Amino acid sequence: MRPLRSVTGAVAVLDRPDVDTDQIIPKQFLKRIERAGYGEFLFYDWMKDPEFELHRTPGASILLAGRNFGCGSSREHAAWALEDHGFRAVLAPSFGDIFRQNAINSGLAPVVVPAPELAEVRAAVERRNELTVDVESLRIVHPDGLELAFELDAYAQETLVHGLDDVARTLQREAEIAAFEATYAPRFDITRV
């Protein structure tokens, strides 16, 4: 996974609530067994509309989205498609829970920004389309002076900043897992079928 200390770039605005992962990457692209190459299918059906907002900002690396972004299906392909298309951060008032974790695991920062502050960011980038999302210092900075802090739990921050392999991190905790396993007495045995 690519580390993400900070991203500076143009912002694409998709001001709609409840954008679901079926829109981000439709089902016909989930049959592939590879992990790369989903960027060209991002928002596949919406992209066919010449008026679709994302056409206005080709090359954007930050997406400013509406509340509950990434709701619905657990398909991590949605995060892969955004990242592969060139996005490194999504700013939204809230995220679908599964998408939020998938984004972190894909090197894409899900940044929660309350709606009023997000409106300020939007106004700023409409004047001048450039923004920095700094995952190390947990700050959003606009060159005209707007600066906002955001929150991200330390574990997620570490994953993103260093591009860590979460599995490797947990495998280092083998002793803890083995200790749990040794004393754990489940009330079921599902190995019989």
Next chain:
Amino acid sequence: MTKTLFRKIWDAHLVADGGDGPSLLWVDLHLVHEVTSPQAFEALRTDGRRVRRADLTVATMDHNVPTTEGPITDTLAKQQLEALRANCEEFGVRLFATGSGREGIVHVIGPELGLSQPGMTIVCGDSHTSTHGAVGALAFGIGTSEVEHVLATQTLPQSRPRTMQVDFIGALPFGLTAKDMVLAAIGELGVAGGQGHVLEYTGDAIRALSMEGRMTVCNMSIEAGARAGLIAPDETTLAYLTGRPAFVETDWSDLHTDEGAEYDAVHTIDVSSLAPQVTWGTNPGMVAPIDAVVPDPAEFDESDARAAVERALRYMDLTPGTPLRDIRIDKVFIGSCTNARIEDLRAAARVAEGRRVADGVHAIVVPGSAQVKRQAEDEGLREVFERAGFEWRRAGCSMCLGMNPDILQPGERCASTSNRNFEGRQGAGGRTHLLSPAMAAAAAVTGRFADVRELG
């Protein structure tokens, strides 16, 4: 200290308590299917890792499989199914493959085989994993990186969700179902109302539901944005699980929310005046009773909600003020992990019996598993459906998400017992209305949405 049911299950599975950060949680059952697992197995292979507890991992084929007879013709789908078979062989994972007689939608076969049990933690690379909460398990959907994580470690780093009690009070009127209850709940909570929460469904109306009904309710927890949904086990749970292959009876007397334990939020819904529900928009929260009309965007206060409704009505090709009963349909889909269990098929068959699918309507019934299909055939339901003009198919996810050939054509309108009415969900340009199996059968025989209670 008093605890909620969720908290009891959570605490019993803590490998390491992370406090405010993520804790490391033990996973009792990991369910796997062909779509969200190939990249996870590939990563294990690349990094030289093994599956830590193959004995706690069970795979099936569901999303991609054709529901018509004959070999699979879609080369990509075939490749993905073959990848699952090869991965399961290589890593020693049990696979209920197509043709094994035990295959089916992953959220149907889990409980059906007795794999899903009270007190468990269950994960699967599928958002509708919340279904298994119906047996009193903590069950939630995960992404592919997390699938890899669970395969390699049998654990998952998780921040502790908040809890919400969704209390269904009153008695459900005759002719209404679990689907109507959960659609009404999502209508009230909204599609993000449950975000960050595990919902515990309580109340007399929940206690009165069968296990199939409880699975329908828990299945759609994710449609309210919730992390999971669960129901404390009781006599109904025990009766359902008894005799199933993987089930051994144990003591569950601790598996309930203690008297006085507090939830972070409480939502109460009185079901005694509920009417059958039908969605009119492009998310499951855009729902109304059958006797309502298509809403006017002007009725919505917030500007972004108003814009979303306008957009949804444009996509759905609906005009505000149109009675839902006047909306004509092209297709009917009875199936999915929400509503393809034996009780769902019985409910639809009761409506279909002695009637005919309306002219111009194409209706299919897709059982949730090979076992449900056999049972339905033994009970004569297949004949009822076929006599009425429904197509009877093989088990799979089918038109719920249209990864197999069962899709809507652009502009087609479908009465569907599935869980999502998102734009293009059942096929690009297709228009989906969610409703119960009985209501779907009523729509099939009348050619439009109808109140099943008036069909007699």
